[in-house]
Amino acid sequence: MSANAGEGEGDQRRLLQKEDSISGLSAAAIASPKSTKSPNPASSPILRQGYHRMDSSPGLDDAILRHSPKPSINPFFENDEQQLRGLGISDRRTSIPRVPVGSRTSMHSPTPSNPFVSPLDSPRITEPSYVYNGDGLARDTPRIEEEQDVTKGRNSQFTEEFNTEEDGGNKGMENNHSHNNHLDCPSIEQFYSKRASWLSISILGLSLYSTIFSGIWLVLAIAQPRYGRNIRSGGSFPPSTASTVFALFAKTIELSFVTVFVTFLGQVLSRRSLAKSSRGMTIAEMTMRTWVIQPGFMITHGQHLYHVGISFLGAITLVAAFIAMFYTTASDALVSPHLKFGGWEHKMMYGSVQSSYANPNFIKANCQTPITAVMDPVEGGNECIALDYAGQAYHNSIAYMSTWAGIRAAGGTSTKLAKRPQAPGMLYDNTTVTGRWILINTSDINAAHEKYNRVINNVSLAMPHAGILAAALDPKNSIIQPEDLAGVGQYSMRASVISPAVNVMCVNMNKTELKPIVYAEWEHAKTNSSSIPGQKVAWSGWESELQVLPGQNYTNTTVVDDIFEWGEKYGRQTPIFPMLPIDYNTITNISAANYSDSVYLLAKSPNITDYTLCQLRSFVSPSCSTYYNVSGTTGGHIEARCEDEDDDMAYSKSVPDAPTVRSSDWRNVAAQWMLATSMDSGTTNANASIARLLSQLIVPASGGLNNSLPSLAEHLSVMIGSTLLSSTTLSSYYHYWDHTDAELTEPEYRPFNASIVSQQYTSGFTSKWEGIFYIVLLLVFATNAFCLVYLFMRSGLVTDYTEPQNLFALAVNSPQSHAVAGSCGAGPKGEQLNVNWHVDRADKSGHFFFKNAGRGNGSVNVPQDFELRKRPSGISRSLTSYSRLSKKRTSFL
Incomplete structure (x- = not known):
């Protein structure tokens, strides 16, 4: 060689x-x-x-x-x-x-x-x-x-276009066939799925599911339904299960929404890349699906937002990414059940009634004691209610005096009765009670002194109807109790029922003025000696000598008959006391049964020479309503709300022109209460502690109430208020009793108007700021509906070339391009993200490949470059589909 x-x-x-x-x-x-x-x-x-x-x-x-x-x-x-x-x-x-x-x-x-x-x-x-x-x-x-x-x-269109365009557009090479067609990779599958295909049906199904349930979620958030007894502890659908179920549905909505939106985005971009008249798609647009699937991508690749974030489709995708991130949070805040108060709900409630108001026999029979009538047939019931009265009275007294001790230490309070401490109480040992001072216009001591020239301490106290508690607990009214809400629930109720009330009026009188109604001060009265110098003590049988004068029905008259409403003019009998009490002692009168509805108390203050006579009587007031609030954490509280013109639940609003009705039965209840509380210990000069306390509360003279000390009438009202509660247990809710018998053998339901506001498991926000999540729910539903319409209007699906596997298969079978030169190592940057690409197809071999559509967003393809003809070959259907899709007009997306 x-x-x-x-x-x-x-x-x-x-x-x-x-x-x-x-x-x-x-x-x-x-x-x-x-x-x-x-x-x-x-x-x-x-x-x-x-x-x-x-x-x-x-x-x-x-x-x-x-x-x-x-x-x-x-x-x-x-x-x-x-x-x-x-x-x-x-x-x-x-x-x-x-x-x-x-x-x-x-x-x-x-x-x-x-x-x-x-x-x-x-x-x-x-x-x-x-x-x-x-x-x-x-x-x-x-x-x-x-x-x-x-x-x-037999060079294909793919090879020819590559030679002429990618190699600098050398026209001299158009007829040069020295290159091979080994890069041709005809597709063996259809790139188009019909509407009846499993892929199209599944996507439409997910879109329909996401749209329907996101709409339901939006409606639930707006309507804020209350689930009542459907979600409660111990039921078939407890709160923990409800929370899990709602969270599960919210997650499925979120996942289906992401799937549907990514499919929609892929369809828009893929169809745009196939359409001849469109500008194709850019690499930055191909990554938009990652925004929704992997939101952190927007932080790590912020330059992509710069290139496509301001476009219409980019803005939609950006919004979809954010609402997908916060959808479960929005669902938890606005749809998942939370304990929440609703509005006041007016309804008809029912309560058990078995007796008239202040029936002493019924109260005695229902007193809870292990001492049966067989064991003590005479006083078994009396001793039970005596213990109850004494315990409640002393409890109320201690609570009331404790409040006043704090007021005195603070420097006092108002002399106006309405602004002074309200009467406390206790019911069933778990419910606190608050009474209300009523008839305030009759309680002005100064006004009464000007009129009668004497001190008149007159107060009226209303207590709530105790039967409301039983009605609230009755399953017939279907009120969810705190124990049904894991012990943390709460509800409030306003009942339009009568309120029991007591009036206590104490009048200062001297010894002479009291003589007509004090037996020991009468002439020829039989008296006994006493250890107290000057004191006259009535003999033990003094009541047997009490009688009216011939032809008369009432005993002696007094100077205060008009104040106490005694005598024939008023139809009420005067009381008779056996003797005058000594200092710090009290004596009662409970025997004025005929024509009387009151009990009396005579007290002696050490601070003044006068004596004080108090009258106690009860009535039912129509100007009040009963308010009951119960909480699983703080317990129950019941109170009377009276003489409030804005109170639409006052009994007088339900029963117009209802009268104030005095009770004659209550005096028997009060008599038992006086014996239980040792109010009559002054007959033996016993110097009882309660008598000593009460005698020091007597208003000494005119000048109004003491701002740092309760009056005698106020304290007596507080102590005896417990009898008002026991008198309304299972008693009538009305101002009348419509049965001939004072009590029924079996209780019966009686309706009354009521309003209820309660905590229930409810959809909706618990804090006002959570309302911002309504935007998330609304946008998810709107986007779902938009995607559903878009997918439904398209007759099937094309291959999503933004999916990684499809993108890779298409890219490795596509010619190289200077548009992305230098990007093979670190990926495309800068303006390379803006290069437009089309999915083209070789007309002979059926090979799909990416084709550079231009150098910027503004360039479009010449329609002739994408002209495809239907050819009678094995891929003719794919060619026909491509030809049809490639001729689509430019979409606004």
């Missing part, structure tokens, strides 16, 4: 090495000829074929075709390690599933301007290649390739 031949061979090898390592334009096998003058193809050895993706270097074809026997080679390319390679796949050792064209070429050209390619001299067996049969399957079979004229090659 000559030196020239060796030198020419070396130059040619280096040139072909450059072509093989840089351009990637052809995969032709290169054989070393024996001589540059007379090549002998028959004797040339067969070389192993190399397969390469084609390079995107501009003008590279010209460089190859304009070579000479001794081309000038840049020394840079002589080093294999420094050779620049294209962005495609290159492997010299193995074949790839493409159709290789194994041809031996002899490159010689008289001048660079007249290149030519010599055909193969003889047939040879190529390496195995993939051949696509009519059934769409690839067969790996060897084939014998006849030598052919490359000018009659």
